[in-house]
Structure formats: C-alpha cells, structure tokens
Amino acid sequence: xxxxxxxxxxxxxxxxxxxxxxxxxxxxxxxxxxxxxxxxxxxxxxxxxxxxxxxxxxxxxxxxxxxxxxxxxxxxxxxxxxxxxxxxxxxxxxxxxxxxxxxxxxxxxxxxxxxxxxxxxxxxxxxxxxxxxxxxxxxxxxxxxxxxxxxxxxxxxxxxxxxxxxxxxxxxxxxxxxxxxxxxxxxxxxxxxxxxxxxxxxxxxxxxxxxxxxxxxxxxxxxxxxxxxxxxxxxxxxxxxxxxxxxxxxxxxxxxxxxxxxxxxxxxxxxxxxxxxxxxxxxxxxxxxxxxxxxxxxxxxxxxxxxxxxxxxxxxxxxxxxxxxxxxxxxxxxxxxxxxxxxxxxxxxxxxxxxxxxxxxxxxxxxxxxxxxxxxxxxxxxxxxxxxxxxxxxxxxxxxxxxxxxxxxxxxxxxx
Amino acid sequence: xxxxxxxxxxxxxxxxxxxxxxxxxxxxxxxxxxxxxxxxxxxxxxxxxxxxxxxxxxxxxxxxxxxxxxxxxxxxxxxxxxxxxxxxxxxxxxxxxxxxxxxxxxxxxxxxxxxxxxxxxxxxxxxxxxxxxxxxxxxxxxxxxxxxxxxxxxxxxxxxxxxxxxxxxxxxxxxxxxxxxxxxxxxxxxxxxxxxxxxxxxxxxxxxxxxxxxxxxxxxxxxxxxxxxxxxxxxxxxxxxxxxxxxxxxxxxxxxxxxxxxxxxxxxxxxxxxxxxxxxxxxxxxxxxxxxxxxxxxxxxxxxxxxxxxxxxxxxxxxxxxxxxxxxxxxxxxxxxxxxxxxxxxxxxxxxxxxxxxxxxxxxxxxxxxxxxxxxxxxxxxxxxxxxxxxxxxxxxxxxxxxxxxxxxxxxxxxx
Numbered sequence: 123x124x125x126x127x128x129x130x131x132x133x134x135x136x137x138x139x140x141x142x143x144x145x146x147x148x149x150x151x152x153x154x155x156x157x158x159x160x161x162x163x164x165x166x167x168x169x170x171x172x173x174x175x176x177x178x179x180x181x182x183x184x185x186x187x188x189x190x191x192x193x194x195x196x197x198x199x200x201x202x203x204x205x206x207x208x209x210x211x212x213x214x215x216x217x218x219x220x221x222x223x224x225x226x227x228x229x230x231x232x233x234x235x236x237x238x239x240x241x242x243x244x245x246x247x248x249x250x251x252x253x254x255x256x257x258x259x260x261x262x263x264x265x266x267x268x269x270x271x272x273x274x275x276x277x278x279x280x281x282x283x284x285x286x287x288x289x290x291x292x293x294x295x296x297x298x299x300x301x302x303x304x305x306x307x308x309x310x311x312x313x314x315x316x317x318x319x320x321x322x323x324x325x326x327x328x329x330x331x332x333x334x335x336x337x338x339x340x341x342x343x344x345x346x347x348x349x350x351x352x353x354x355x356x357x358x359x360x361x362x363x364x365x366x367x368x369x370x371x372x373x374x375x376x377x378x379x380x381x382x383x384x385x386x387x388x389x390x391x392x393x394x395x396x397x398x399x400x401x402x403x404x405x406x407x408x409x410x411x412x413x414x415x416x417x418x419x420x421x422x423x424x425x426x427x428x429x430x431x432x433x434x435x436x437x438x439x440x441x442x443x444x445x446x447x448x449x450x451x452x453x454x455x456x457x458x459x460x461x462x463x464x465x466x467x468x469x470x471x472x473x474x475x476x477x478x479x480x481x482x483x484x485x486x487x488x489x490x491x492x493x494x495x496x497x498x499x500x501x502x503x504x505x506x507x508x509x510x511x512x513x514x515x516x517x518x519x520x521x522x523x524x525x526x527x528x529x530x531x532x533x534x535x536x537x538x
Numbered sequence: 539x540x541x542x543x544x545x546x547x548x549x550x551x552x553x554x555x556x557x558x559x560x561x562x563x564x565x566x567x568x569x570x571x572x573x574x575x576x577x578x579x580x581x582x583x584x585x586x587x588x589x590x591x592x593x594x595x596x597x598x599x600x601x602x603x604x605x606x607x608x609x610x611x612x613x614x615x616x617x618x619x620x621x622x623x624x625x626x627x628x629x630x631x632x633x634x635x636x637x638x639x640x641x642x643x644x645x646x647x648x649x650x651x652x653x654x655x656x657x658x659x660x661x662x663x664x665x666x667x668x669x670x671x672x673x674x675x676x677x678x679x680x681x682x683x684x685x686x687x688x689x690x691x692x693x694x695x696x697x698x699x700x701x702x703x704x705x706x707x708x709x710x711x712x713x714x715x716x717x718x719x720x721x722x723x724x725x726x727x728x729x730x731x732x733x734x735x736x737x738x739x740x741x742x743x744x745x746x747x748x749x750x751x752x753x754x755x756x757x758x759x760x761x762x763x764x765x766x767x768x769x770x771x772x773x774x775x776x777x778x779x780x781x782x783x784x785x786x787x788x789x790x791x792x793x794x795x796x797x798x799x800x801x802x803x804x805x806x807x808x809x810x811x812x813x814x815x816x817x818x819x820x821x822x823x824x825x826x827x828x829x830x831x832x833x834x835x836x837x838x839x840x841x842x843x844x845x846x847x848x849x850x851x852x853x854x855x856x857x858x859x860x861x862x863x864x865x866x867x868x869x870x871x872x873x874x875x876x877x878x879x880x881x882x883x884x885x886x887x888x889x890x891x892x893x894x895x896x897x898x899x900x901x902x903x904x905x906x907x908x909x910x911x912x913x914x915x916x917x918x919x920x921x922x923x924x925x926x927x928x929x930x931x932x933x934x935x936x937x938x939x940x941x942x943x944x945x946x947x948x949x950x951x952x953x954x
Contacts, residue, residue, distance in 0.1 A: 161578070428845070429842045
C-alpha cells in the first residue's frame with residue numbers, strides 16, 4: 123500500500139514558500155502504515171497537473187493533492203481535476219451554507235461570487251468538510267486509485283487530514299504496520315558512529331531499515347520496521363535498540379517514538395520533578411525561550427526569559443556588574459555565569475540557561491571572533507559555563523547554540 | 539531554459555524533515571532566470587533514482603540532485619549516479635586532502651575509511667569543492683542535460699550553490715531574465731482582493747504572471763515577468779504596480795524584491811531613524827524577539843525582550859502592578875499597556891511591543907478564552923493596545939499574533 127503527494131503551486135517552484143505540508147502528510151500516513159513513494163511539486167498548469175495525476179495514479183493507490191483550491195484566478199486545480207475525472211462541477215449546498223456561515227461569523231468583508239464558487243465540486247466526488255476554511259476537500263476514485271484534493275493552507279489541510287482523510291483511509295484500506303524509532307545522539311559524527319555500528323548494521327533483520335539523519339550538532343539514528351504484526355515489529359526494534367546501547371550508549375541522549383525533541387523531554391522531566399526554568403539570552407535573541415514555549419504545557423515549568431541583546435540591558439536590567447564586563451569582555455565565561463545566576467535568582471527558578479556570544483555578521487560589542495559563544499547552565503547545585511566555536515554562519519551559530527544549550531541542560535536535569 | 543530538483547532521502551518521505559533545500563535552490567535559480575519545472579522527492583532506492591534521473595533529464599536541461607551523499611550505508615546516490623552515467627568511481631586526491639584537512643582542523647574523532655571513501659567520484663565528472671563538508675558536489679553531462687549532485691546538509695548545499703553551481707550555470711547557459719515583485723497586504727482576504735483587482739488582472743500583459751499567496755493574517759500578491767530585456771520587464775512590472783495602488787493602496791504595507799519581510803522592513807526603518815525597540819512577551823514566549831534578532835544587524839536597534847511567561851515575573855521583574863492584574867486580569871488591555879510602558883522605560887527604547895494572551899491548550903493564569911490576546915505598541919507619542927481573537931490553534935495563535943504585532947508596530951514607525 124503506497125501513496126504519493128502532489129503539491130501544486132508556482133510559489134513552491136520559485137522558492138517563495140517551503141513545502142511543509144508534505145512533511146506533515148507523510149508523517150501522518152506513515153503512522154497508519156501507508157508509505158509515501160514520491161512527493162512531486164508542480165506548477166499551477168493544466169497539462170502538468172494532468173500528466174502528474176496520471177503518472178501518480180499508475181504507481182500508487184492513494185494520491186493526495188494539496189494546493190490550488192483558492193478562490194482566485196491563479197488556481198486551476200479544481201477544473202483540471204474535473205477534466206481528469208471526466209466529470210463536471212456542481213453546486214454543493216452544504217458547502218455553500220458553510221461558506222456563508224464562515225463569512226457571517228468571522229469575516230468582515232462581504233461574501234462574493236468568487237467565494238460562493240468554492241461550493242462547486244465534481245459531481246462524482248465525496249466532499250470532505252473543511253471546518254477551518256471555505257475550500258472543501260475532495261475524495262474521488264478513478265480506476266483503482268483514490269485521489270484526494272486538499273487546500274494548501276496548512277491548518278486547513280491539517281484539519282482535513284486528521285478529521286476526514288486519515289479515518290477514511292483507515293476504514294477503506296488494509297495496511298501493514300510501520301514502526302519507527304529514532305535514537306538521538308550527540309558528540310560523534312555520522313561516519314564515526316557508522317564505524318562503531320558496522321557489525322550491528324550488517325546483522326539487522328531484513329524487515330528493519332536503518333538510517334543516519336545528521337543534524338546541526340547531533341545525529342539521529344532511525345530504525346523502521348514494516349509488517350503485519352505490530353507487536354513483533356516493536357519487539358524486533360527493541361531488540362536491536364538494546365544491542366545499540368553497549369556500542370554507543372555514551373552518546374545517546376534519548377529515544378523518540380515520533381516527533382519528540384529534547385525541549386519536549388526537558389519539559390516532561392521538569393513537570394514530573396515540579397522544577398522550573400528561566401533563560402537569559404544574548405545572541406540567541408529569544409530562540410531558546412521560543413523553543414521552550416512551543417511545547418504545550420510549558421507554563422508549568424517555564425517562568426520567562428530576559429533577552430539582553432544590548433550590553434547595557436545586561437547591566438541595567440539583568441544586573442551583570444559592569445566591572446565584570448570590563449574585566450572579562452561581554453562574551454566570556456564569567457558574564458555567561460553571571461547572567462545565568464541573575465536570571466535564576468530574579469525569576470526564582472531551579473534551573474537557568476544563559477547565552478552570550480557573537481553570531482555575526484560583525485563583531486558587535488566585544489572583541490570575540492564571530493562564532494565564539496558561551497553557554498551557562500545553572501542548577502540547584504551551582505553554575506557552569508562552556509565555550510564553543512560555532513562557525514561563521516549567523517543562523518547556524520544560533521541554531522547550534524540552542525541545541526547545545528538544551529543538551530547541556532538535559533544532562534543536568536537528569537541528576538535531580 | 540528549465541531545471542528540475544530531485545531530493546533523495548527516506549527522511550523526507552516519512553516526514554521526519556521538511557525539505558527546505560528545494561525552496562532555496564528554486565529561489566536562487568529563479569534569480570538567474572532559470573525556471574524550476576518540477577521538484578521530486580524520492581527514496582534512497584536505486585531503481586527509483588534511476589527512473590527519476592531519466593525522466594527529469596528528458597524534460598529539463600539542468601537537474602539538481604540533493605541528498606544521499608553521506609558516508610554511511612543508507613546512501614546509495616553516488617553509486618547509482620555512476621551507474622546512470624555508465625561511469626566508474628575514482629579517487630580524487632584534492633578532495634581527499636580536503637577531507638583530511640577538515641578532520642585535522644575541526645573534528646575530534648579520527649578519520650576513517652568511510653570518510654576517505656567520500657573522495658571517490660565518477661571519473662568523467664567535474665568536482666565542485668565543498669568548503670564546509672566532506673562530500674564534494676558533482677557536475678556531469680549526459681546527452682544534453684547537466685546533472686548536478688549536492689550534499690543534503692543545508693549549509694553545505696547552500697555554499698556549493700552560491701560558490702560553484704550558480705556561477706557555472708551563468709557561464710554555460712543562455713538564460714532569460716525573470717523578475718518578481720511581491721506586494722504585501724493585510725486586512726482583506728484573497729477573494730475580496732481578487733474582486734477589486736478583476737479588471738486589472740484581466741488586462742495584464744501576457745509576459746506578466748500574477749498570483750495570490752495567502753498567509754496567516756496577510757495576502758501577498760506576486761507579479762512575475764520573464765523575457766530577454768531585463769529593463770523592460772522591470773518597467774512592465776512597475777507600470778502594473780502603479781496601477782495597483784489606486785485600487786488597494788489602503789491595504790498595502792510594503793513591496794519586496796525577494797525575501798523581504800515586515801521585521802526586516804522595521805529593522806531598516808529603525809536603523810535609518812536611529813531609533814530603538816524592546817519587547818515584553820507573555821504567550822508569544824520570545825517569538826517576537828526571535829523574529830527580530832533573525833535579521834542581521836538587529837543589534838543596531840533591538841535592545842532586548844522580557845519574556846514574562848509566568849504572572850509573577852510580570853509583577854516582580856517587569857513591574858506590572860499586582861492590583862492592575864487583580865482588577866483587570868492578566869489578559870487585558872491594561873496589563874498589555876503596562877507591560878509595553880515598563881519594558882520601554884526599563885530598557886530605554888523609543889518603541890516597545892507587548893503581548894499578553896492565552897494561546898491554549900488550557901486557560902492558564904486568566905479567565906480569558908483560549909485565543910484571546912492583547913497586543914500593545916508603545917511609541918514616543920504614547921501607548922495603545924488592541925484585543926484580537928486568534929482561534930483555538932496554539933501554534934497559529936502565536937504566529938498570527940507575532941505577525942499582527944509587527945503590522946501594528948510598522949504602521950506606527952512610519953509616523954516618525
């Protein structure tokens with residue numbers, strides 16, 4: 123059982139937007155045992171759409187199409203779908219009422235004929251209710267393939283996937299189970315890990331696939347098993363994971379079932395231990411706080427952050443002594459430690475993270491080379507800071523530092 | 539002259555990573571007049587790779603392949619490329635020296651045979667130097683098509699694109715010009731704008747394409763022109779843009795040549811006016827600061843942010859009077875205004891943004907319904923706050939509020 127995704131829209135092909143819809147759809151399909159064979163991004167162009175629909179339909183049993191359903195002229199998807207199905211557009215009264223209701227409730231501009239036209243659907247299609255928007259989802263069969271067309275607006279697409287598409291696929295298709303497990307590691311590169319795992323990898327059973335996913339400052343190792351017996355797949359993966367620990371246990375910092383990340387794990391630990399966290403951020407500019415608060419429930423343990431971008435704010439608001447900065451420079455171990463101590467005491471938390479450094483492009487308020495950063499972690503037992511050299515790429519310096527800060531904190535929290 | 543992108547890697551097809559590489563490559567190709575016809579994401583699978591290479595090569599004159607060049611077992615791209623080109627792998631000594639040097643300088647683990655194997659390249663290929671990593675880029679011709687294989691690690695891919703691939707395409711191919719202009723609007727939906735622009739749109743010259751790009755709380759309008767005479771394209775677009783203003787000038791807040799955004803525009807304005815900014819964030823959790831500091835040069839105007847996630851921090855650290863919170867609730871116009879005033883005065887800035895609200899999933903420290911937010915903007919002339927109801931989707935409530943805050947601030951800064 124395999125699926126394909128076709129995303130329609132010039133904006134992807136000119137690089138104006140990143141196609142995050144496909145990642146969401148792929149992840150959700152995988153969870154219910156449907157593999158995605160190919161993702162194809164194409165233009166809002168009749169011939170290109172027809173050709174892609176035909177080819178995908180020949181290869182896969184389910185084809186999910188996103189984008190091209192808006193009310194305006196540049197969207198040709200619906201008419202082209204109709205042509206492909208040799209069908210005609212008819213008015214769906216339930217969709218029309220829904221559109222009218224949405225306008226009455228939420229939209230200040232008056233409803234127009236363009237909006238009403240979104241209630242036109244192919245006559246042979248099953249309409250999927252789009253709770254959050256005016257363009258409905260469309261479910262159609264042609265030969266042995268199901269084609270599902272969804273709007274490209276991410277939260278509308280997500281709502282339709284969760285509420286309509288996935289339940290309908292589960293009901294109508296027999297699917298194998300797919301089980302993934304990802305092991306998160308830090309401190310060693312891809313090839314160094316591969317050498318340690320060579321024998322283990324060569325002896326993996328054939329139903330388990332293994333992949334290295336290097337990321338900024340860490341490598342994730344993914345095991346995937348596919349088959350009919352879910353329990354056997356889980357047991358098979360667990361058996362292999364157990365064998366991993368004696369080989370690389372020192373660099374493993376967690377396992378994730380799906381989209382777990384270290385900030386979520388930190389959140390779970392802090393919630394369970396009823397302990398709290400604050401951050402004081404210089405060059406990371408609020409990124410650490412943003413990552414922490416992206417986890418639902420963060421208010422249970424996160425008190426706040428003092429983003430001290432300017433040196434004067436570090437002194438006047440966070441209370442870092444000016445003498446310390448004069449003596450050691452603003453990018454220093456001593457300042458990082460003072461920042462962590464002060465934010466912990468001001469906000470009254472158990473843990474604190476602080477960052478000071480130079481992400482570039484220019485040197486800023488200190489003499490530190492671009493890429494030089496200090497990360498401090500404060501715990502109930504004390505405070506320490508470490509120096510890192512993160513390269514010269516601004517965005518990357520920030521990302522690596524955010525990851526590193528969570529890694530350092532995570533290891534500390536485990537001790538409490 | 540058209541190109542295609544093939545991204546290789548199971549991690550995209552199981553949704554573990556979002557394919558941001560393709561957006562970058564598309565944008566860069568567009569800038570030099572190369573249209574991207576299709577983006578195809580496929581598995582690390584020999585047959586699938588061969589089939590996709592063949593099909594793309596028949597359609598397009600340049601095919602850029604990313605991913606699948608790592609040192610480990612799951613990467614089959616290089617061998618498959620070799621097979622496709624009917625070529626063999628040979629050692630490239632320059633690449634080998636580079637790998638050895640990278641290990642000596644930056645990597646603490648010893649170099650291995652797997653690393654050294656990355657110096658093996660197809661004998662007929664032109665090797666592209668990868669300054670930032672061990673896997674080189676590969677440039678090969680087959681029939682009339684150029685195939686370019688790049689590593690999937692984003693910053694390595696970007697370095698290769700900028701330093702090698704784009705200059706080589708510019709040198710070897712005659713290309714038309716492509717000119718884009720995007721008009722950013724807020725306050726009206728896609729279809730309401732479309733109605734106002736119907737006549738204008740119908741009268742566009744054939745060399746200009748027009749598209750609506752709706753996003754959270756705003757709609758971008760994109761004009762694209764393609765042809766031989768760059769000056770004529772620019773003039774043609776400008777002529778149409780000028781006609782737009784009498785029709786929808788009241789909702790336009792900016793024009794972007796390429797990847798401009800409102801926080802970048804705010805940065806430019808503040809830098810020119812030598813004025814400064816601070817933020818006080820509750821439920822946005824540092825997101826506003828993170829967006830501001832993502833703009834290089836933000837230290838010229840951004841002083842810092844007080845992220846007051848917990849109510850106690852709003853009182854004890856930011857100095858919002860407890861009585862105000864008791865009287866009006868923590869999610870209120872009054873508290874938003876106090877937050878903006880206090881952070882502006884504590885950090886000594888000209889402007890400030892403050893947010894307080896409830897992003898969900900639960901009600902938190904206030905009785906406010908999930909989705910209720912107040913955004914305050916403080917200027918040298920005074921402070922105001924507005925209430926918004928942003929829906930029930932946590933991530934979306936934050937994103938909409940961040941966008942809205944920038945929109946409100948932007949309009950104010952224009953007055954100074």
